[in-house]
Amino acid sequence: MKLYKLGGVLLLSLILVGCGNTNSSKQSSNNESKTDMQNSSSTTSSSDSQQSATSTSGADNAQSDSQSYDFTSLTKYLAQKLPDTLLPQSSGLGETSRNVHIRYNGNANNSSIYYSLGNNALALNDAGIKGEIPYAVLAKRTxxxxxxxxxxxxxxxxxxxxxxxxxxxxxxxxxxxxxxxxxxxxxxxxxxxxxxxxxxxxxxxxxxxxxxxxxxxxxxxxxxxxxxxxxxxxxxxxxxxxxxxxxxxxxxxxxxxxxxxxxxxxxxxx
Incomplete structure (x- = not known):
């Protein structure tokens, strides 16, 4: 009878130890899972931040390009297209709230450049300029x-x-x-x-x-x-x-x- 009780005690102890190990394993697994989620969340957050920064940078670049369509910038672009061509560095106008538009045709030897006004800043030779009436035209003939x-x-x-x-x-x-x-x-x-x-x-x-x-x-x-x-x-x-x-x-x-x-x-x- 004593041996039976002793055996029962030993068996109960083994069961309790096994349960303890199982709970510890589950807790460890849970902790590792939480750590992985945190790392994943951190990685995702970092990726989102980089993507957001890239998008913002792209928007800034686009805005910068749109703001570069002033008379001075357009003249610089035009000088690249028509090398060795004398170009006005002044629009010739006084103060105006309108934007100077420039379009041209020809090449470095023979060209015609049209200066007009519009409400929006437009790139050199923008399709929307063609119908505008120019206030000045510069022609070069060789x-x-x-x-x-x-x-x-x-x-x-x-x-x-x-x-x-x-x-x-x-x-x-x-x-x-x-x-x-x-x-x-x-x-x-x-x-x-x-x-x-x-x-x-x-x-x-x-x-x-x-x-x-x-x-x-x-x-x-x-x-x-x-x-x-x-x-x-x-x-x-x-x-x-x-x-x-x-x-x-x-x-x-x-x-x-x-x-x-x-x-x-x-x-x-x-």
Missing amino acids: YASSSEAQSHLDYTAASEIKGLPKVDLGHSIVGHMQSGAGQQYISWNEGNWSISVHGSPVNNTTPKKLAVSSVNMFENYALPAPNTQGVVKFNVGSSYQVITWQNGSVVYRLRANDPAVAIRMAASMK
């Missing part, structure tokens, strides 16, 4: 020789207008007036430039006021120095204002809807 290029300028020598009536334009500049058939021209020469302003007294668009204001602007804005000749033709009450000059075998022709805009753009070219 000829076989300097003499051929010169033949494409409508230059008036000082000797051709010397005998016409004089007009004081200020800053020691004297213009010469030619009238006929209801039209009136004031012409003068400065350096290698021949300049004329056209108006019509019949239409109350006499040229003297624009001629005087042009002389004043030339005192503050130096036009490019042509290798041989340059021509300025302004028209009162018109959107057709043209500055043309020769640079070796190349002729640049800038047309704008406003004389002051044309002068500022031409003077900034480099």
Whole structure:
């Protein structure tokens, strides 16, 4: 009977020890499981953070690109497309809330560049620009020789207008007036430039006021120095204002809807 009790005690002890080991194993397994979940959660969180950072960086880059479509940036892009081409570094405009758009066609030898205005900042040659009316157009044409290029300028020598009536334009500049058939021209020469302003007294668009204001602007804005000749033709009450000059075998022709805009753009070219 004592042996039976002793055997029962031993058996009970073994059962209790086995249960204890099982609980300990379960607890250890649970702890390892919790650790794995925490590690997984930490890895997932780190991955999510990296993905979020990447997305944010991409958005910043996109925003930076959209903000780079200002006049200066567009001009730099254009210079890469048209190497060895003189370009205006100024839009020629005063303060404006609108964005300058630029599109072009051609190549480094012969090109046409169109400047227009829009509400949104757009990339160079954006499809949305084509229908806009440009406020200025710059054309570059390359000829076989300097003499051929010169033949494409409508230059008036000082000797051709010397005998016409004089007009004081200020800053020691004297213009010469030619009238006929209801039209009136004031012409003068400065350096290698021949300049004329056209108006019509019949239409109350006499040229003297624009001629005087042009002389004043030339005192503050130096036009490019042509290798041989340059021509300025302004028209009162018109959107057709043209500055043309020769640079070796190349002729640049800038047309704008406003004389002051044309002068500022031409003077900034480099």
